[in-house]
Amino acid sequence: MTTVAPSVHARDLSDAPDWWRQAVVYQVYPRSFADTDGDGLGDITGITSRVPYLAELGVDAIWLSPFYPSALADGGYDVADYRDVDPKLGTLADMDELIAQLHAHGIRVIVDIVPNHTSNDHAWFQEALAAGRGSAARERYIFREGTGPDGSEPPTDWQSTFGGPAWERVADGQWYMHHFDVSQPDLNWANPEVRGDFVKTLRFWSDRGVDGFRIDVAHMLTKDLSEPLPSQAEIEALPQDGSHPLFDRDDVHEVYAEWRAVFNSYDPPRTAVAEAWVHPSRVPLYARAESLGQAFNFDLLEADFDPAQFRRIVADNLALAAESGSSTTWVLSNHDVVRHATRYGLPDAERGADGRPTLKHGNEWLLSGGQTPTLDAERGERRARAAALFVLGLPGSAYLYQGEELGLHEVAEISDDQRQDPTFFRSRGIDQGRDGCRVPLPWSENGPSFGFGEGGAHLPQPEWFAAYAVGLQDGDPASTLSLYRRALDLRHALQTDERLEWIDAGRDDVVAFARPNGWTIVTNFGSEPVPLPAGEVLLSSSPLEGGALAGESTAWIRRA
Ligand code: GLC
Secondary structure (H helix, E strand, O other): OOOOOOOOOOOOOOOOOOHHHHOEEEEEOHHHOOOOOOOOOOOHHHHHHOHHHHHHHOOOEEEEOOOOOOOOOOOOOOOOOOOOOOOOOOOHHHHHHHHHHHHHOOOEEEEEEOOOEOOOOOHHHHHHHHHOOOOOOHHHEOEEOOEOOOOOEOOOOOEOOOOOEOEEEOOOOOEEEOOOOOOOOEEOOOOHHHHHHHHHHHHHHHHOOOOEEEEOOOOOOOOOOOOOOOOHHHHHHOOOOOOOOOOOOOOHHHHHHHHHHHHHOOOOOOEEEEOOOOOHHHHHHHHOOOOOOOEOOOHHHOOOOOHHHHHHHHHHHHHHHHHHOOOOEEEOOOOOOOOHHHHOOOOOOOOOOOOOOEEOOOOEEEOOOOOOOEOOHHHHHHHHHHHHHHHHOOOOEEEEEOOHHHOOOOOOOOOHHHOOOHHHHHOOOOOOOOHHHOOOOOOOOOOOOOOOOOOOOOOOOOHHHHHHOHHHHHOOOOOHHHHHHHHHHHHHHHOOOOOOEEEOOOOOOEEEEEEHHHEEEEEEOOOOOEOOOOEEEEEEOOOOEOOEEOOOEEEEEEEO
């Protein structure tokens, strides 16, 4: 293991155990970050080669989406071995080196744990297939007999999240349940062996120096599968109040209490953040110190660039955080949604019920109503910069998704035969899927894959990626990259205190709040310039207009 001289940005990792409360966490999607072996797929040494970039950006931690052995049927969320590295991405030694380099630069590491399901390539599932009905190996998963005279109908009519039935039949006639892709069989969390094995995994990575965990679909693990099983209609009608057979059950916290004991056995305690799609009133259960300790707040993923929505979301989530004693988490983009620069460049309020526009090819966007509005790319970026400064000014931790610091847009130009996301295939193309936000990053204007690697890129990069390249933005003080660097640098002054006080700006299209050290954050959601409070302008997302805050912009002010 080599050691590196810490950069000027290095911070002391021996800080208080509360480092995560107001951390800026940068999500790396490993396959699409940087490729050092030229196979078109990002790798661990690629991430290591970009640690100086992450340090210069000024992030406190990175969250690595799964890098475990995987057939990549669901972008790595189909894990074949939780305690190894995919040979396509590197080795455990590469991971050790990455962790060491990140730590040497003052950056912590969060890894993704996918406990609801394994890959069908996992040794356990292969064993279950071979061992047959009634075996202990099948008890690690959810196997049932089919219905109908010869059992050729699935046990229930449940639908998988990615589309199509949630049951698949195996050669001997039994069926197994899969909430997601057919290659992702759900584990049986009533089985102590399953529980024990995940504790082993958490210790494995904690012992290697990992600082925290992001828990995939944390609300799904435990299930009540007593007979008779409910129908899909019944499942949808049942309240999700802790007793639902499949989602957000109270007993999932027994699992997390056990994990918490593991986390707290380390110094500093390992952290965890729940990806839990639950009713807001139930988020604090996951965010409590006795459970995972923090939970994602995804409200901004579904919001328009709208002052009333932003204000309400902040107020609601700070209240929820106060209830749990945790801090909240701000997320504008991740690997599952259309990038926010693009969302904000599309007409408001015309999206599908889930808040997502559906992608269409050729840079057109098919909305739920069937229209194909043109993307206003510039407006989307302008709003994205304003939204970024807004959330980075808030108390709580901010999760950035790789490429948002470049103002990157969603890629719509992916042909059917190049798509990889199972949501595209299982919905028979009705849902274009999530590949458009997972296209490898442009590091340089030129080169075979815009500096991503020596070879190509596993998802096609459009020509317009050149204009967003890191190399191009690097020395440009007006670039989005420079804005993020400056904001993250300045933000340290805010990370000492979690108070926020609303300021009445006297108009509905302006949202303003005060933070410690006499700082005021002002966002103008309207189109006309608005006067700024007296003080020094520390940063603004677009140039001031005659001393006033331009439309669709945010400024950070130190009050006079
Ligand atoms: C989470 C992940 C998503 C994945 C799913 C199944 O929602 O964020 O990418 O497809 O879980 O693991």
